[in-house]
Amino acid sequence: MEIPVSGFMYHSDDSDPMHSHQLFLTSWDGRPIPAHIHEFKGVTSFDVGHNHRYAGSTEPAPSGVPHTHRYFTFTSVDDQHRHQIRGITGPAIPLPTGGHYHEFNGFTTVDGSTPHQHSYGGTTSL
Structure with missing residues (x-):
């Protein structure tokens, strides 16, 4: 089952040695968040x-x-x-x-x- 999502990603502050990013969702399954x-x-x-x-x-x-x-x-x-x-x-x-x-x-x-x-x-x- 696929659920369409949209959003954007924040750049990492580089404090994590594995280099992660924060994802911010703006919609889930067509509904705005x-x-x-x-x-x-x-x-x-x-x-x-x-x-x-x-x-x-x-x-x-x-x-x-x-x-x-x-x-x-x-x-x-x-x-x-x-x-x-x-x-x-x-x-x-x-x-x-x-x-x-x-x-x-x-x-x-x-x-x-x-x-x-x-x-x-x-x-x-x-």
């Missing part, structure tokens, strides 16, 4: 005399089940450089009125004429 994204934004910590702004959208994740989201963006260019931000959100935090959000935090890549990094963190949109 609901997915959603969140927006996120903020300002990094103030280090080496400056900070950076950042904004982006998470990768899609399935709706209605426990999940996290991967995220990736670049900071604004300040002090003639920018940093990369990437990670995985925490689990969904439900709201009493419905919906949910996620917390995220981490450190930027090391960049700049004086090599340094910034911390960042916050919550996604609902």
